[in-house]
Amino acid sequence: MPPALPIPASKLCESCLSARALISRPKTHQKLCKPCFLSTFESEIHATIVSTNLFTKGSRIAIGASGGKDSTVLASVLKTLNERYDYGVEFVLLSIDEGIKGYRDDSLETVKRNAIQYGMELVIVSYEELYGWSMDSVVESIGKKGNCTYCGVFRRQALDRGAERLGIHHVVTGHNADDIAETVLMNLLRGDLPRLHRCTSIITSSTSSPIARSKPLKYAYEKEIVLYALHKKLDYFSTECIYSPEAFRGSARTLIKALEKVRPSAILDIVRSGEAFSRMIPSQAQAMSNCARCGYLTSQKLCKACTLLEGLNKNRPKTIVEVEAGIEDEEVSSSLWRGIEAIKLVEEGIAN
Amino acid sequence: MTEQNITPNGATVPTFCKRCSTNSSVINLRTEHLCSDCFDKYVRSKCIKRMEAYRVRYNPPDTDTSPRRLLLPLSFGISSTTLLHLLNSQLQNQLARTTRTGFVLIVVHIDESAINPTVPLAEEGMRAVQEWFPDVGEYFIVRLEGIYGFSNAVKAFEMGVEEEERRGGGDWREKLKGLLGALPSPTSRMDLLQILRTRLITELARKYACEAVLWGDTTTRLAEKMLAETAKGRGFSVPWQTSDGDSPYGVKFLYPLRDLLKKELVVYVSLEVPTPLRPLCFGAAEEGEGKKKHAAVGKGITIDELMTQYFEGIEGQYPSIVANVVRTAGKLVTEGGVVRIGRCNICGLPRDGGGGELVLDAKTKLGESSSGEVNGNRSGGKKEGGDMCYGCARSVHGARPYEWPL
Numbered sequence: 233m234p235p236a237l238p239i240p241a242s243k244l245c246e247s248c249l250s251a252r253a254l255i256s257r258p259k260t261h262q263k264l265c266k267p268c269f270l271s272t273f274e275s276e277i278h279a280t281i282v283s284t285n286l287f288t289k290g291s292r293i294a295i296g297a298s299g300g301k302d303s304t305v306l307a308s309v310l311k312t313l314n315e316r317y318d319y320g321v322e323f324v325l326l327s328i329d330e331g332i333k334g335y336r337d338d339s340l341e342t343v344k345r346n347a348i349q350y351g352m353e354l355v356i357v358s359y360e361e362l363y364g365w366s367m368d369s370v371v372e373s374i375g376k377k378g379n380c381t382y383c384g385v386f387r388r389q390a391l392d393r394g395a396e397r398l399g400i401h402h403v404v405t406g407h408n409a410d411d412i413a414e415t416v417l418m419n420l421l422r423g424d425l426p427r428l429h430r431c432t433s434i435i436t437s438s439t440s441s442p443i444a445r446s447k448p449l450k451y452a453y454e455k456e457i458v459l460y461a462l463h464k465k466l467d468y469f470s471t472e473c474i475y476s477p478e479a480f481r482g483s484a485r486t487l488i489k490a491l492e493k494v495r496p497s498a499i500l501d502i503v504r505s506g507e508a509f510s511r512m513i514p515s516q517a518q519a520m521s522n523c524a525r526c527g528y529l530t531s532q533k534l535c536k537a538c539t540l541l542e543g544l545n546k547n548r549p550k551t552i553v554e555v556e557a558g559i560e561d562e563e564v565s566s567s568l569w570r571g572i573e574a575i576k577l578v579e580e581g582i583a584n
Numbered sequence: 585m586t587e588q589n590i591t592p593n594g595a596t597v598p599t600f601c602k603r604c605s606t607n608s609s610v611i612n613l614r615t616e617h618l619c620s621d622c623f624d625k626y627v628r629s630k631c632i633k634r635m636e637a638y639r640v641r642y643n644p645p646d647t648d649t650s651p652r653r654l655l656l657p658l659s660f661g662i663s664s665t666t667l668l669h670l671l672n673s674q675l676q677n678q679l680a681r682t683t684r685t686g687f688v689l690i691v692v693h694i695d696e697s698a699i700n701p702t703v704p705l706a707e708e709g710m711r712a713v714q715e716w717f718p719d720v721g722e723y724f725i726v727r728l729e730g731i732y733g734f735s736n737a738v739k740a741f742e743m744g745v746e747e748e749e750r751r752g753g754g755d756w757r758e759k760l761k762g763l764l765g766a767l768p769s770p771t772s773r774m775d776l777l778q779i780l781r782t783r784l785i786t787e788l789a790r791k792y793a794c795e796a797v798l799w800g801d802t803t804t805r806l807a808e809k810m811l812a813e814t815a816k817g818r819g820f821s822v823p824w825q826t827s828d829g830d831s832p833y834g835v836k837f838l839y840p841l842r843d844l845l846k847k848e849l850v851v852y853v854s855l856e857v858p859t860p861l862r863p864l865c866f867g868a869a870e871e872g873e874g875k876k877k878h879a880a881v882g883k884g885i886t887i888d889e890l891m892t893q894y895f896e897g898i899e900g901q902y903p904s905i906v907a908n909v910v911r912t913a914g915k916l917v918t919e920g921g922v923v924r925i926g927r928c929n930i931c932g933l934p935r936d937g938g939g940g941e942l943v944l945d946a947k948t949k950l951g952e953s954s955s956g957e958v959n960g961n962r963s964g965g966k967k968e969g970g971d972m973c974y975g976c977a978r979s980v981h982g983a984r985p986y987e988w989p990l
Binding site (some may be wrong): 417422506508 | 770813815908917
C-alpha cells in the first residue's frame, strides 16, 4: 500500500490539526474531523448540563423517547456522558403510544431497539389506556384538522403520568436550539408573554405539572443533531407523523432556517434574546388547583385533557384555539398560523 | 387611485368611503374603506395623539414659553418624510390657533455617501424639502463620519460640506470605511451602521439642545426591528429601541408613527392631497424596486432585510400580528432601569452580561477548552467581547483585526 499523502493544511481538522476535516459544523462553520465533531458536540451538551446543575447524583430521570432523531441522540449522548463523567444518574426511556397506525407503532419498535442498545428500562404509556381514545379514533371522530391540539394536550399529561408511575420527577426532552428559537419567535408574533417568559428555561418545574421538564439539547442545532446521529450510526425513525406532515410552525420555521443561512449563529442568538426576554417579563403566578375529574393540576375547574375528552365523548367535534398555560408550544395550532405559513419568504435560496 | 369593487355581473364600481359616504375610497384600512380626505384625517390623528406632550401650553406669564426643541432625523424615506409633513401641519395648526408653537424641529439628514455612493444627493433633497416646509425649524446635513468628531469631544460639529472639507474630514471618511470594511458580513455591517447612525443622531440631539428624537418608525418597522434585534442577540435592548420615553442616550425617543403601518404610508405619500409627498421621498425605492433588489442579493441579504421582507408579507394579510409584536415589545421591562450595569463600548447601551460568553462554543463558557481554537475566532481570543454587549460582540466576532471598539 502506498504511503498516505500528507493532508494539505487547509483540509486539516481545525481542532486536532492532524486528521482530515470531514465536517463543517453548521453552528460555526468550523471544519472538523469526525471524532472531533462528535466529542465537541458531546462536550457542549455536557457543558450545558454542568453549568445548569441539571442532574443530581443518584436520581432517576426519564428520557421522553419518540424514536425520532432528537430523542435518540439525547438518549445516546446522555448514556455516553453519564458513563464518561459519572453523573450517577439512572436513565429510563419513557415513550408515549398515541395510537397512530403506520407511524407510532413503527417508531416504537425503534425505541424498543434503543432500549436494548442503551441498556435502559423502557416504559410505554398509551393514550388508549389513559384516555380511552387512540389518536386514530380521535381523528376518525373529529377529522385531521386540529387533531394536534388533542395529541399535544394528551401527550403532556401522558408524560407526567408515565413519570409518576415510575416514581420519577424529572423528564428530559429532545427539544433543540432550533425548536426553542422558533418558539421564541412564535411567542413574539402571537404576543404570548407567559410563554415567552418560560420557553427558554432549561428546566421548567411549572406550576401546572408536578414533574420537572428539561431540555439538555437547548443549545444543540438540529443540523448537528442529524450529523451526530448519522456519524454515530444511531438507529432512529425519521418519518413525519401521518396526521401532521410539517403542519405547524411553518412560518417561524422558515424564518429560522433563512436566518440560519444568513448568519449561522442566529439560532443561538435568538435563544439568547429569549433568555433576556424571560428576565424582562414580570412573572404572573397563576392560581392552580386540581382537576375536578382526574386530579391533574389545572388553572381551570377541569384540566385541558378532560375538557377535550368531554367533547370527544359527547361525539361533538370541538375546535380549540386557546391552549391552557403550561402546555408546550409545539402543541398549539390555529388556522391563522397555517395561513401565515403560506406567506413565502420569497427570495431565491433563502427560503429553501 | 380609487378602489374598485367587482359586482356579480362583472362590472366595476368604485367603493365609497365608509366615513363620509360621498367620496370614493382610496384605501381599505384593515376593515374600513376610506377616501383620501378621511384617510388623511386618520393619519394625522394617529400622529397627533402621540405628540400630545408637545401641544402649545398656556403657562403663567413669567415662565419660559420658548418652544421645545425636537430632533427629526430625515432619511428621505417614506416614513420620515411623512412624519415631517405631519409635524409641519401640526405646527401650522398651532400657529393658526395660538400664534405660538409647542415645539420646533431640528431636521437632520445623515449623509452616508462615505459608505454608499448611491445615496441620494443630500443637499438637493434637503433644499427641496425645505422649500415645502420652510417654517418648521432648522435643517442640517451631517456626514456619518462626523461621529468621530464626538468621540474626540473636541471639535464643534457643524458639518456643512465646505467646513468639512476645510477641516480635512477625509481621514474620518477613510476611517469609517475601514471600520465597516473590517466587519465579517453584510449583517454585521448593517447592524453597526445602524448603531453609528443612532449614536450620531443622539449626540446631535444633545448638541442642538433637543429634548427628544422623533423617529419615523411605523408599526411595521418597529416589529421588524423587534424581530431583527432578537435574531441578532440584542433581545435585551429591545425596549430602548422601540419604546417612547427616556433612552439610555440621555435624550427621549418618540415614535409618533407607531400606530401606522408601512403599507398605509405607502398609500398616503402617493395621494395628491394634501401635499404630494412621493416626489420628496428621495431615499425610497420606486415601487417594486425594493423587492427586486432583495432578490438580487440572494445570500448577501442581511438579517434586517430578511425581516423587512417577512413583515411585508405579514402586514399585507395579518396586520394584527404586526401590532402584536410591537405590543409585546412594549410590555418588556428593563431591569433596574438604564443604569444597571456598564455600557457597551460599541452601541452605548447597558450591557447584557456582556459578550464574553458567546455561547457558540460551550467549552469557552466553561473555560475548559481543549481544542486550540475557540469560537473559530482568530483575532481576539477569549478577551473578545469584554466591553461589549452580546449583540455587538456577535457582530464584530470574526472581524479582521481592527481597533475595536471604535
